[in-house]
Amino acid sequence: MLHIVACIKQVPDTKVAKINPKTNTIDRASAPAILNPYDAHAVEEAVRLKKRYGGVVSVLTMGPPPAVKAIRKCIELGADEGYMISDRAFAGADTLATSYALAKALEQIAKQRPIDLIICGKMTIDGDTGQVGPGIARRLDIPPLTGVNKVVEINKEKGYAIVHRKLEDGYEVVKSTLPCLFTVEKEINDISFAPLPNMIKAARYYPTIWTANDLENVDRKQLGLKGSPTIVSKIWTPPKPKGGEMLEGTTEEKVEQLLSIVLEKKELFQS
Amino acid sequence: MNLADYQGIWVYIEVKDGKVAPVSLELLGAGRKLADKRGTELGGVLIGSGIKELAPTLFAYGADVVYVYDDPIFAHYRTEPYMRALLHCCQKYKPEVLLYGATPTGKDLASAIATDLPTGLTADTTILDIEEDTGLLLASRPAFGGNIMATILCKKYRPQMATVRPKVMKALPPDPTRTGRIVEERIELREEEMRTKVLEVVRQTVKKARIDEADIVVAGGKGMGSKEGFQLIHELADVLGAAVGASRDVVEAGWIDHHHQVGQTGVTVTPKIYFAIGISGAIQHIVGMQNSELIIAINKDPNAPIFQSCHYGIVGDALEIVPLLIKRFKEEIPKLKASADAKEEIRHA
Known part of the structure; x- marks a missing residue:
């Protein structure tokens, strides 16, 4: 019986989010919260491995109370158990503080049921870093395998996994x-x-929720903003470049102008 | 931690197929500027098997000192042994700044090092600067969806680390007369203690021109309306002998594969001609194509930010303009080829 834990995050859907033209920042109210798309693939892979080898799939997230919705989405995808750590003490965490908190929660989960494999998405669509997964692995002192695009074999008895890692x-x-x-x-x-049965289960599902106090041996100095070495010093709008020359005229005239501009680089077309 | 103990700007040197990865040479160029401003040394950390002879290349591109870990155990990149070597080097020589290419390998290694040291790590930086007097690294990157940049600092921990996107920084012209110091280091690592093994490396040759190597890139966005409309991008690219690029939203909509995505989370391209068609021009796209030689934008919204970052722009419906372009290029390009062939014949006559 494998125990696989997928680490997931609820994120604003940057695809539909609107940009506030005054501040140039994302208008959060316009962005529905969704399960980070990369993490959906992590959960899916965990569920597929469970079907192949037998076992239990847990999911873990850190976030504010509404992030329960993202866990429910994972239950729909076939996860068995959900865990969430939620506390103001975690707020403002950068990737280092995030991997610390998640690693502490994983240690706690492992006490109840030892973990064989942890799967994370490649990155989140809001932070775009991809640093939390490898960070968790280092904190738990287990090998991180990034860029996995195929799982060839998991052999719990002999204690190994064989995967394909994507290269450039x-x-x-x-x-x-x-x-x-x-x-x-x-x-x-x-x-x-x-x-359908998963959807019914998900609708009524409530995960185990832990606060910072519920986690054992936590060094509070390593949590949240306090535990984050990086700080955002300023947010700025890059100076606008002066912009290009606009081609004018009828559609046909614009096309002809563009044609002559492009074909001026004739060496590109003569080979 | 006494911050003053940490000195020097370092670059982790990535080696691929026995050569220095281009991004590492670019980072030596960027690192040279930081080191000169700060009045300190530029170091490169070279880890691999049989790689010592690459050190002169690094001097030519700006390094003052190269730390070398040369051992068969480093034949393939693996997090564990590489991390042990780089941690050893950081703890022994204490750099103030350590930069990595934002490649799969660079990101993997940087994440591990940041956790173990521990220190701060900024991902996918596009602008680097340093405060002359304090040595504080100013690492800027496009922030979260919006058309904004965030400058990230790491005040209390050293080294300050960042991954930097390939093709954003510029390598210096190599100076073969430059020399420097080689520091050879060793650490005790036993293969039987390593928890991962690379069993096989499979190279897959990509059929079409790689988008990051193409002379012309035709990129389409949501303005193409649908997956069917996006076919026009492929057609125009075919006529021009170009590679196809795409904005993030059409990749996420499933119109085209992720390999074609240009921008912060996709590929950075610097072609001779870049067409941005039906792409609004969010900053996360712009950072991936802004260094192209000639940028042409077509968009029906006259206020689209892409027009700020192009050389020539056309306001209009892509679905109307692109078919016309395809038709006219189909007529004109063969004429150019014919005239080139004719000249060739005259020369041989």
Whole structure:
């Protein structure tokens, strides 16, 4: 029986979010909160491995109370258990403080049921860093395998996993001891449609929620803003470049002007 | 932690197929400026197997000192042994700043080092500066969706670390007469203690011109209306012999594969001609194409920010303009080819 934990995050949907033209920042009210799309692939892969080898899939998130919705989404995808850490003490965490808090929660989960494998998405669409997954692995002192786009084999008895890691021009086949942590690429799987029983279970599901006090051996100095070495010193709008020359006239005239501009670089077209 | 103990600007040197990765040379160029401003040394950390002879290249591109960890255990990149070597180097020589390419390897290694040291790490930086007197690194990157930049600092921890996107910084012209100091280091690592093994490396050759190497890129966005409308981008690219690029939202809508995404979370491109068609021009896209030689934007919204970042712009409906462009290029490009062939014949006559 494998125990796989997927770490997930609820994020604003940057795809539909509108930009406030005055502040140039994202208008959060316009952005519905969704399960980070990369994390959906992490949960999907965990569920597929459960089907292949048998086991239990847990999901873990850190976030404010409404993030329960993202956990419910994971239950729809086939996860069995949900855990959430939620506390003002976690607020303002950068990637280092986030991996610390999640690692503490994972240690707590592992006390109830030892963990064989942790799967994270490649990155979040709001932070765009991809640093939390490997950070968790280092904190738990297990091998991080980033860029996984195929799981070849998990062998719990012999204690190893074999995966493909994506390279810029191909992939490498890597064998690692268990437990270990994968960060997975989107291409690793296609998200399955949630079967009805999962949806019914999800609608009524309530995860285990822990505050900072519920976690054991936590050094509060390492949590949230206090535990974050990086700070955002300023947000600024880059000076606008002076802009390009606009081509005028009828559509046909504009096309002809553009044609002559492009074809001026004739060496590009003569080979 | 006594911040004054930490000195020097360092670059983690990525090696691929026995060569220094281009991004590492770019970072030496950027690092040289920081080191000169701060009045300190520029170091490179070179980890690999049989890589010592690369050190002169690093001097030529601006390094003053190269720390070398040369051992068969480093034959393939793996987090564990590389991390042990780089941690050893950081703890022994205490750099003030450590930069990595924002490549799969650079990001993997930087994340591990940041956790173990611990220190702060800024991801996917596009602008770097340093305060002359305090040595504070100003690492700026496009922030979260909006058309804004965030400057990130790490005040209380050293080294200050950042990953930097490929093709954003510029390498210096190499000076083969430059020399520097080589510091050879060793750490005890036993293969049988390593928890990961690379069993095989499979190179996949990509059929089409790689988007980051193409001379012309035709990129489309949501303004193409639908996956079917986006076909026009492919057609125009075919006529021009160009690679196809895309904005983030059309990739997420599933109109085209992620390999084609240009921008902060996709590929950075610097072609001779870049077409941005139906792309509004969010900053996260702009950072991926702004260094192109000639940028042409087509968008029906006259206020689209893309027009601020292009050389020539056309306000109009892409679905109307692109078919006309395809038709006219189909007529004109063969004429150019014919005239080139004719000249060739005259020369040989």
